Amino acid sequence: MEQFVSDTLKSYQLRTTACRENVLQTFQNRETALSHGDLEEALKDRHFDRVTIYRTLKTFLEKGIIHKIPDDEGLRYALCREQCVEADHHHDHVHFKCNECGQTNCLEDLLVPPINLPEGYQAQEINLLIQGLCEKCS
Amino acid sequence: MEQFVSDTLKSYQLRTTACRENVLQTFQNRETALSHGDLEEALKDRHFDRVTIYRTLKTFLEKGIIHKIPDDEGLRYALCREQCVEADHHHDHVHFKCNECGQTNCLEDLLVPPINLPEGYQAQEINLLIQGLCEKCS
DNA sequence: TTATGGATTGCAACCTAGTTGCATAAAAAA
């Protein structure tokens, strides 16, 4: 298990358990966003319970280790590269989903432009998903 | 049943059936985006089968009568105000979901600003969801 | 190093969302 993994868990004051280590390592190894099913598949030889993986994701979300990326097929999750905390998830980067290979990625360098909401509206979270063809598939 | 409903079905060359009429009418009456569950609830006294409502939504999507709005709780649907066709859904407006009242709305007048994707990426669809407080709840 | 208390896991059971196949019923066309 990599240093990154135990360091991260420690810094977020989470107990190091086999499931958490493996889930975090999987996010670190793969550069793309992962669904619960992806993780179940990736870690199937470790025989973690489905529920445990769900709870691990929930914990990581609450701590700000990962963030949600919803699309029309369901939810995916990706590591927060910026430092996030429970109260303040700031993910103003663009998400890209390839219609060919199915992968979803964070385009960390591409920020969502500021939007002028109508009078009375208050923004708390923003999520911009672009679907199309990625560099590999176009 | 309103004129709009039978006109719309006719213009998209869809058979007029009770379920389609009611679903379309419900979208017309409510200004907000609706989930499958919302429709089931709204039309529960008509006793349409769940599957029939799913298929109605699928048909409307394919024809370009409605479009999908995904968020972290699941899928919602809203009428396409612009004229859409099967091959070309163009929904470049912002979607807003209120964290207080839970309603999701199309902000038809607020267009998603153009995004400069990195070299090699091709956009086909774009979905911008802002979550926060709507005018009523802020 | 071991005991202990609080956090985490696994299991069973459950709920909702969404899909498929097929026989029946209803619309539109003839």
Added chain:
DNA sequence: TTTTTTATGCAACTAGGTTGCAATCCATAA
């Protein structure tokens, strides 16, 4: 009105996600 085509209802199923609870594990402190 009859035929053809399309849509519906039903049963059955898969996948995603949640809850309660007993057993287990981790970190801390003795």
